[in-house]
Amino acid sequence: MTFAGSHILSIGQFEREEIERIFQVADQMKPYAQRQRITHVLDGAILGSMFFEPSTRTRVSFGCAFNLLGGHVRETTDIASSAIAKGESLYDTARVLSGYSDVIAMRHPQSGSVSEFASASRVPVINGGDGANEHPSQALLDLYTIKNELISRGHEGIDGFRIALIGDLKFGRTVHSLCKLLTLFNNVTVHLVAPEELKMPEDIVDQMRRAKLTVIESDSLEQGIGKVDITYSTRIQEERFSSQEEADLYRGRYRLNQAIYTRYCEPNTVIMHPLPRDSREGANELDNDLNDNPNLAIFRQADSGVLVRMALFVLILDVVDQVDEYSRKVRWYTKSRF
Numbered sequence: 001m002t003f004a005g006s007h008i009l010s011i012g013q014f015e016r017e018e019i020e021r022i023f024q025v026a027d028q029m030k031p032y033a034q035r036q037r038i039t040h041v042l043d044g045a046i047l048g049s050m051f052f053e054p055s056t057r058t059r060v061s062f063g064c065a066f067n068l069l070g071g072h073v074r075e076t077t078d079i080a081s082s083a084i085a086k087g088e089s090l091y092d093t094a095r096v097l098s099g100y101s102d103v104i105a106m107r108h109p110q111s112g113s114v115s116e117f118a119s120a121s122r123v124p125v126i127n128g129g130d131g132a133n134e135h136p137s138q139a140l141l142d143l144y145t146i147k148n149e150l151i152s153r154g155h156e157g158i159d160g161f162r163i164a165l166i167g168d169l170k171f172g173r174t175v176h177s178l179c180k181l182l183t184l185f186n187n188v189t190v191h192l193v194a195p196e197e198l199k200m201p202e203d204i205v206d207q208m209r210r211a212k213l214t215v216i217e218s219d220s221l222e223q224g225i226g227k228v229d230i231t232y233s234t235r236i237q238e239e240r241f242s243s244q245e246e247a248d249l250y251r252g253r254y255r256l257n258q259a260i261y262t263r264y265c266e267p268n269t270v271i272m273h274p275l276p277r278d279s280r281e282g283a284n285e286l287d288n289d290l291n292d293n294p295n296l297a298i299f300r301q302a303d304s305g306v307l308v309r310m311a312l313f314v315l316i317l318d319v320v321d322q323v324d325e326y327s328r329k330v331r332w333y334t335k336s337r338f
């Protein structure tokens with residue numbers, strides 16, 4: 001694909017070399033994300049940030065990434081505060097808002113809605129999560145984190161690694177996109193740990209098997225996490241269930257805590273989660289008692305979101321070669337940050 005001017009709607013639109021290019025540009029963004037330098041390469045550009053579902057990381061990190069490149073952010077949060085609540089179509093909303101923005105990041109509760117919006121948009125649109133369907137920028141930052149964690153533990157790279165995906169694999173859009181992304185890599189083993197009712201959709205399992213990934217399905221946490229390099233827990237996506245009572249049947253089914261980690265995981269197994277983790281009593285799929293475990297990568301993972309989203313912006317807006325030209329050192333105190 002050509003990055004310049006493209007929508008980012010599904011992880012399926014990428015080839016492996018494009019993923020490697022995004023990761024290379026993400027590495028280039030470190031001095032800016034880590035506040036050693038600032039750049040004004042997107043001075044004057046406007047990001048339309050439209051999040052019609054709750055979000056902390058995706059919404060704020062897309063905004064920060066754009067600000068760190070010198071651009072401005074216009075936010076619309078909540079359907080109730082947009083004219084969609086008055087019956088305006090996604091088509092009309094896209095035609096109008098794409099006249100006000102240079103690029104749009106969007107989250108919406110319905111599968112396929114961001115693509116529908118993009119087809120009417122006059123500027124590139126990035127899918128920040130559409131229902132239970134996909135979350136492509138999350139998969140990119142997840143794999144970027146996986147690569148860095150593996151390399152820091154002596155692996156050569158992504159090929160040949162083993163991961164356990166745990167929890168709500170039916171409704172979890174981050175794991176849908178991540179599984180599709182893994183099909184671009186060789187000799188990967190994926191343990192899928194979920195209750196029967198929340199298994200990974202069959203078409204995604206088939207896609208992984210066709211790509212010659214080793215896929216092992218089970219409903220046992222202890223079995224799934226025993227021989228992997230990475231555990232990736234997910235929250236029960238209660239907003240996608242028909243009732244809270246139904247969601248409650250599964251909350252707390254799989255709880256990874258320090259005792260279980262010590263007993264069943266290999267030493268230095270990386271612990272990941274797209275976040276938010278559900279820390280309420282009765283859930284705790286990733287216990288707070290893991291917070292001091294150096295293998296807990298969830299906050300490094302969230303930090304990576306800024307780097308990867310900066311990379312997407314400079315590639316899509318075709319300024320990757322000008323980032324350094326429009327930069328200077330920061331003036332304020334930044335040492336304690338990273």
Ligand code: CP
Pocket residue numbers: 054055056057058059129138274275276
């Ligand atoms: N990982 C993720 O999508 O988090 P938010 O819902 O906070 O954006």
